[in-house]
Amino acid sequence: MRYRRAGLAKAVACTAVVALAASACGSGGSTTTSDGKTVLTVATFNEFGYEELFKEYEAANTNIKIEQRKTGQGAPHHQNLFTKLAAGSGLADVEAIEEGYLAQVMSKSSQFEDLKEIGPSDVREDRWLQWKVDAVTTKDGKLIGYGTDIGPLAMCYRKDLLEAANMPSDAEGVKALFESWDTYFAAGDQYVKATGKAWFDSASQVFNPMHNQEKVGYFDQDDKLAIESNNDKKIFEQVSAAVQGGQSAKLVAWSDEWKRGFKESAFATKVCPSWMLGGIRDNSGPDHKGKWAVSATFPGGGGNWGGSYLSVPKQGKNKAEAAKLAAWLTAPEQQIKAFTAKGTFPSQTQALISPELLNQTDEYFGGEKVGLLFAEQANKVPAAQYKGPEDGTIQETVLSPALQAVEQGTAPADAWNTVLEGAKKAAK
Template identity: 70%
Template sequence: MGPHRWVSVLVCTVASAAALTACGSGGASNQTADGKTELTVATFNEFGYEDLFTEYEAAHSDIKITQRKTGQGAPHHQNLFTKLGAGSGLADVEAVEEGYLSQVMDKAGQFNDLKEIGPGVDGRWLSWKTAAATSKDGKLIGYGTDIGPLAMCYRKDLLEKAGLPSDPAAVKSLFASWDSYFATGDQFVAKVPGVAWFDSAAQIFNAMHNQHEVGYFDKSDTLVVESNKAILGDWNAVTAAVAKGQSAKLVAWSNEWNTGFKLGTFATKTCPSWMLGVIEAQAGPENKGKWAVTEAFPNGGGNWGGSYLTVPKQGKNAKKAAELAAWLTAPEQQIKAFKAKGTFPSQVKALEDPALLDSANAYFGDVKAGALFAAQAKKVAAAQYKGPKDGQIQENVFSPALQSVEQGKAPDEAWKTAVEGAQKAAK
């Protein structure tokens, strides 16, 4: 794989999955005409598994793998939850994106405990990756695939225009904390009229919110939006920045947002590993070298994106399905998938592999992006507990409420709307 190939692939799915298209139905595994065990694997977007399936079949003459691949994450998960409700029709191995994981964990009883039926794989993953897929009673519902560790991307030329440092090492102090980030934003918008500091209030708020140990729900699934003062603190900080002109007021994944990268509408972007590919695709070749990424993120680290492989109880060959899922997510295979499609590994050993650490990104000034994001992944302290309606509250309540502030609604009024919306969604 070339030095820039891996960052040219979009692997996050939740926010970009707008189109709901028909999804092929699942089905229990069965025997093929020549006596092999057929294992079905349902994925979405690009996991990089095509060559791995061939490799696994070559080493397991009794196995035939059938992939059911959906182009976007939303229809895949819509199919998953429909088949869970119906009690039949799922694949033997079902991929689950982290944005939908809380809904799956709410139905943990319909998935096999991989600690029981799967090979022993303790210690493979970063601890927070495994913790997110572990139920309250200690059952492991999913084997971790990729992750989306967060760094900060920025336009070097725009920071220079504001008289700010632009070298990736020199800008770290600007992004050391959210306080320093917003303070720098004040300096920037004062010096560069017509250009915003960040793209979207919701994008910043979500990154801040996900860093907290407790989010919208506590571990008893009680909604704590009003009592969790950290949420209101984030809200106040972001909406204050909006009032000072720091937001470009764009809706993520909209045409205007995409065009904003090309036109230089905003100077900084919260950047999971896969976002580098989005920036390169949207900003275009004419902006090569203007964008940079630094090994820093306000208040430490964070994660946005990544998936898991689960084994629903509907399948007839759960043990063999678990063996396949464990093999696909082993360090060696995670590196192969990374080389094929750019999925950033979650395995501890894979994060130390030279193939990852030496990978560079030509669009971002030949930065060793693999090593940079591997370091960022290790800064994530813990996985925030997500209640069953967590994703809906983030996407359908708080994001629109923040957009209303960007359009002129008073922050206090929008906050009340968000709290009420969260209470309704949680019922």
């Protein structure tokens, strides 16, 4: 889903996976409770907004008990997923898949159920945006995941900090600042000069959405490494120049320092996929309510960063019930509730035209109609970016560390050479 973040854990031993995923290395535990209820385990990461929905489902399905395995970040969750796929046991009945790891999952699609076969008969593919379905459909037509959220891109910014720098802060005024990446970084130079403070939180949090606007990720559609043939070097150099100009607060995303940075007003702007609203709200705290705003104007026109799926591994003991739960969770009504809870924006077509979604406002962001804003941003995404088998690995273990190295003083040219070496190694 969203949340592309700290580095991928290297541990593959079962004991390490237990520590990361808080789950046992066996068959997944008992499938029934002492009073005869069917236990369904659901493995997610970060925030899906499902906690209250689980209670609602259990109330309507009194024969079901849901146990959630929730991992703090996406990397350890997926390491656990791939380790247990290889082991042949231990996975949850429903496993969440983040789009950055989808290519790796698709290469193992034979180990997941075809939801067209075992899912409820009334779940049709037109429930979702077409590109969302296409990304999780195998070449022979099997559907191995139900879409949850997407991450349409907007830009969040601190109105008060821009005003203190004598820069425009109203919705119309910031359009010129955020029109393109050139204007965004030029505005950053202006802000740094006026205040001596950082413009954005971290280099990787800016590089990633710029990269996601490309047609393909780190691999082309033949699964050949594309990092030397696409625009990634240009993007890397552009972000690195901004770092050297003082625009980065040099905060590692999702770290304690990064979270404190919101409260301490350490930066003025934040690339803002829909799921970031909750993070800004939670980390900034009540003292900054009304100071943050969100703009539909996004450099490069828009894009998608994040989004996930719910899958049913063949390892499960209650696959039909698992598919039924996954289908219910990914229905438009439930995904709108998840968006209300945690900002995970729906990928369902009916949700995107629902007045319940479009009329949603967020008082923390000055009463902005965030449902309408992100629905419009979602419709600017023409297709899902093609991602190769090690896309997520390269992003989290190669690019992000290299950009952090630039923030700590490494020459951009040297860091880029490290990127090339790491990407080639990961692609083997």
